[in-house]
Amino acid sequence: MGVNSGQAGRHIYKSLADDGPFDPVEPPKRPTGRLIMHSTVMFGREFCYAVEAAYVTPVLLSVGLPNSLYSMVWFISPILGFLLQPVVGSASDHCRSRWGRRRPYILTLGVMMLVGMALYLNGDAVVAALIANPRRKLVWAISVTMIGVVLFDFAADFIDGPIKAYLFDVCSHQDKEKGLHYHALFTGFGGAMGYLLGAIDWAHLELGRLLGTEFQVMFFFSALMLTLCFIVHLCSISEVPLTDVAKGIPPQPTPQDPPLSSDGMYEYGSIEKVKNGYVNPELAMQGAKNKNHAEQTRRPMTLKSLLRALMSMPPHYRYLSISHLIGWTAFLSNMLFFTDFMGQIVYHGDPYSAHNSTEFLIYQRGVEVGCWGLCINSMFSSLYSYFQKFLLSYIGLKGLYFTGYLLFGLGTGFIGLFPNVYSTLVLCSLFGVMSSTLYTVPFNLITEYHREEEKERQQVPGGNPDNSVRGKGMDCATLTCMVQLAQILVGGGLGFLVNAAGSVIIVVITASAVALIGCCFVALFVRYVD
Numbered sequence: 178m179g180v181n182s183g184q185a186g187r188h189i190y191k192s193l194a195d196d197g198p199f200d201p202v203e204p205p206k207r208p209t210g211r212l213i214m215h216s217t218v219m220f221g222r223e224f225c226y227a228v229e230a231a232y233v234t235p236v237l238l239s240v241g242l243p244n245s246l247y248s249m250v251w252f253i254s255p256i257l258g259f260l261l262q263p264v265v266g267s268a269s270d271h272c273r274s275r276w277g278r279r280r281p282y283i284l285t286l287g288v289m290m291l292v293g294m295a296l297y298l299n300g301d302a303v304v305a306a307l308i309a310n311p312r313r314k315l316v317w318a319i320s321v322t323m324i325g326v327v328l329f330d331f332a333a334d335f336i337d338g339p340i341k342a343y344l345f346d347v348c349s350h351q352d353k354e355k356g357l358h359y360h361a362l363f364t365g366f367g368g369a370m371g372y373l374l375g376a377i378d379w380a381h382l383e384l385g386r387l388l389g390t391e392f393q394v395m396f397f398f399s400a401l402m403l404t405l406c407f408i409v410h411l412c413s414i415s416e417v418p419l420t421d422v423a424k425g426i427p428p429q430p431t432p433q434d435p436p437l438s439s440d441g442m443y444e445y446g447s448i449e450k451v452k453n454g455y456v457n458p459e460l461a462m463q464g465a466k467n468k469n470h471a472e473q474t475r476r477p478m479t480l481k482s483l484l485r486a487l488m489s490m491p492p493h494y495r496y497l498s499i500s501h502l503i504g505w506t507a508f509l510s511n512m513l514f515f516t517d518f519m520g521q522i523v524y525h526g527d528p529y530s531a532h533n534s535t536e537f538l539i540y541q542r543g544v545e546v547g548c549w550g551l552c553i554n555s556m557f558s559s560l561y562s563y564f565q566k567f568l569l570s571y572i573g574l575k576g577l578y579f580t581g582y583l584l585f586g587l588g589t590g591f592i593g594l595f596p597n598v599y600s601t602l603v604l605c606s607l608f609g610v611m612s613s614t615l616y617t618v619p620f621n622l623i624t625e626y627h628r629e630e631e632k633e634r635q636q637v638p639g640g641n642p643d644n645s646v647r648g649k650g651m652d653c654a655t656l657t658c659m660v661q662l663a664q665i666l667v668g669g670g671l672g673f674l675v676n677a678a679g680s681v682i683i684v685v686i687t688a689s690a691v692a693l694i695g696c697c698f699v700a701l702f703v704r705y706v707d
Contacts, residue, residue, distance in 0.1 A: 227371025266654025277416025
């Protein structure tokens with residue numbers, strides 16, 4: 178078929194779609210309020226993450242967790258996430274719930290986060306109330322707390338993929354970019370609020386005495402915040418069930434939420450209306466192709482087909498995943514050990530001294546100041562996310578990606594070479610630049626890739642059979658599972674480096690080196706759509 182006939186064919190499909198029950202091919206423009214409602218889930222998620230960062234180590238120490246089990250706690254969740262993230266992402270692409278494809282998974286993972294927090298913040302108190310035998314109480318307290326930490330980490334890491342896919346499904350290209358900026362903005366605010374509440378001495382306040390301990394106070398605030406944010410998020414923008422799209426049953430249009438297809442495109446072959454009694458044979462052939470494509474979509478997904486789709490992923494997706502892995506490896510290398518770095522290197526404290534010694538108290542003071550540095554990181558991440566949309570028109574996605582890695586690499590390098598309290602706190606703002614970059618730019622590139630692929634599918638009717646397996650959910654999940662792989666690499670490698678170097682300063686030097694390598698990678702290998 179020539180170019181001209183292809184153009185005419187696309188014109189016919191569009192005309193029938195306009196006259197039929199389907200409106201525009203691209204989702205409608207969403208009100209800013211709806212995008213903000215959609216982004217509130219990131220506030221709740223990051224708030225709970227900050228609470229975990231502040232309290233999980235004291236909780237594990239308080240229940241008597243042996244040192245030999247620490248690595249198991251931090252390794253189980255990222256390993257499960259890395260293995261299962263693409264599976265769940267692909268499953269959500271094929272979910273046929275009447276509530277939509279993504280929201281059932283988001284709700285399930287949100288409940289898992291809530292249960293995990295309840296177990297690791299309240300498990301010790303519940304076990305102490307139910308079990309009197311000291312030995313059994315110790316075993317059960319450790320077991321329940323470990324299960325809670327793993328469950329929370331697993332769900333909190335997993336949920337990012339379905340949230341991003343939900344945004345991509347229901348928003349136009351411009352709204353996707355705006356929504357990602359709001360996501361990063363609320364992520365920073367949530368983390369800052371969680372760190373601030375965690376820094377309050379609740380034991381000496383009335384609420385702390387009323388609820389029992391500061392662990393119960395933080396669970397109260399975390400559960401309340403998470404529940405409210407998830408309710409607002411799930412009610413923000415409605416999804417079109419995949420069953421309606423596959424069967425060719427158009428949902429009833431509403432003023433605010435016109436019907437969408439499962440992949441942002443409508444099944445033209447399902448339109449039964451014929452103008453003036455004339456059936457275009459080219460349209461009939463296209464309808465048959467789309468029907469076959471729908472039949473492929475309804476086939477059960479197997480692990481073999483899933484692995485085949487991942488291996489056949491276009492090279493630019495693989496390069497983007499590798500750059501995401503490099504960025505998160507650098508970021509986590511610094512963030513997971515930052516408070517310890519402040520206590521040992523900047524304040525010259527000793528965490529192994531007696532707890533009533535001056536060296537240990539100095540170390541604790543460094544850890545507290547390090548928490549304030551993390552709060553600065555979260556606040557600046559929100560501010561930078563707001564200004565990102567203005568910078569985008571000047572330097573583009575490539576400039577934003579490169580700048581984030583470069584500033585983080587230089588900032589951590591200066592901190593490692595010149596450890597000083599005030600300069601370190603100032604340079605914590607550059608951590609926020611990297612955080613905002615990792616939460617926005619890679620997913621912006623995913624939307625650009627998807628937009629380009631949709632244009633190609635419109636030019637070649639029938640599409641690609643692989644798209645029935647590898648959809649937006651899998652692409653987002655594949656990108657997100659790089660975070661779990663980075664956790665595995667950091668958890669397994671940095672401990673060895675610290676022991677070999679004899680100083681925790683090697684952590685920030687490693688983070689700087691990895692980030693600067695990432696600068697070269699995002700500039701040379703990552704593909705940017707014009």
